[in-house]
Amino acid sequence: MKNISDNSFKEYGRILQIDSSAFIKTMTAKAAVKQDVVYEASDKELENLPLFGQMQHEIFGGLDIEFGFCSGCNTKLNAVEYHRTSEIDIAATDLILMLGHQQDIDYSTNTYETDNIELFFVPQGTAVELYATTLHYAPCRQNDEEFRCGVILPKGTNMPLPAKRSSADGENRLLFAVNKWLIGHTESNIDKDGGFIGLIGQNTHC
Template sequence: MKSVMDKEFKQYGRVLNLDTAQFVQTMLAKDPIKEGVVYEPSDADLEKLPLYQQMQDEVFGGMEVEFGFCSGYNEKLNAVEYHRSSEIDIAATDLVLMLGRQQDIDYGNNTYETKNVELFFVPQGTAVELYATTLHYAPCRENGAEFRCGVVLPKGTNLPLKVKPADNSGENQLLFAANKWLIGHSESGVDKDGGFIGLIGENTQL
C-alpha cells in the first residue's frame, strides 16, 4: 500500500492544504453507521461549515457544490466510478482509497481489469482532490472499523438521472446517475440497481 503523500499518487490527484479540524469534529459527532455503506450527497451539518463556502469559492472556482459524506464498513473494491469533474475526499478517520485510471478502461466492451487498481492510505484530516479521470469507489478501512469520509462534488452529482439516454450503447451503458459513470464487479450486486458489470479479475480486497 502507498500513501497519498507518495509521488505515485500524483497521477490520480493531489493533497489540498485545507483546515479540516472542524469538519473532522463534525463527522465524528455523527451517530455510528450500523452496517454496510451509507452515502449522502448533501449534508446540512457539513454545509454549515466555513469549509463548504471555501470549497465553492476557491476549490471549485465559484461553482455550486454539494458537501456530503460516505461512511460505513468496506474492505472490497466492488466497483469503480468516475465523473466529468474532480472529487474532493476528506478523511474524517484514517482510510484507504482504491484508485485506477479511466485511460485503462477498454471502451470496446466497457471493461476494466482490477489488477490495475492501486491502494493509497489517507491519514485522518487529509483532504485530497481526485482528478476527473481517476477511478474510485467507496473508501475502505482495516480491521473492520468504520470509515468516515467527506465528499465534495458539483451540485447534483450522483443524484438520479432526470433523462436516460435513448441510445444505451457505448459509454452510455455506464451512465448510472447524474455525472456518474460506473463499472461493477459481478460480486457487487450493483446490477440489481441497473449498474453495468464489467470489472475483470478479483474483487480487490484490503
C-alpha cells in the same frame, strides 16, 4: 499499499492544505453506520461549515457544490466510478482509497481489469482532490474501524438521472446517475439497480 504522500499519487490527484478540524468534529459526532457503505450527497451540517464556502470558491471556481459524506465498514472494491469533474475527499478517520485510471478502461467492451487498481492510505484530517480521470468508489476502513469520509462534488452529482438514457451503446451504458459513470464487479449486485457489470479479475480487498 502506498501512502497518499507517495509520488505515485500525483497521477490520480493532489493533497489539499486545509483546516479540517471542524469537519472532523462534525463527522465524529454522527451516529455509527454499522453497514458496509452509507452515502449522503448533501449534508446540512457539513454545508454550514466555513469549509464549504472555501471549497466552492477555491477549488470549484464558484460552481454550485454539494458537501456530503460516505461512511461504513467497507473492505472491497465492488465497482469503479468516474465523473466529468474532480471530487474532493476529506478523511474524518484513517481510510484507504482504491484508485485507477479511466484511460485503462476498454471502451470497446466497457471493461476494466482490477489488477490495475492501486491502494493508498489516507490519514485522518487529509483532504485530497481526485482528478476527473481517476477511477474510485467507496473508501475502505482501516484497522477494522468504521471509515468516515467527506465528499464534495458539483451539485446534483450522483442524483437519479432526470430522463432515460437516449442510448445504451458505448460509454452511455455506464451512465448510472447524474455525472456518474460506473462499472461494477459481479459480487457487487449493482446490476439489480441497472448498473453495468464489467470489472475483470478479483474483487480487490483492502
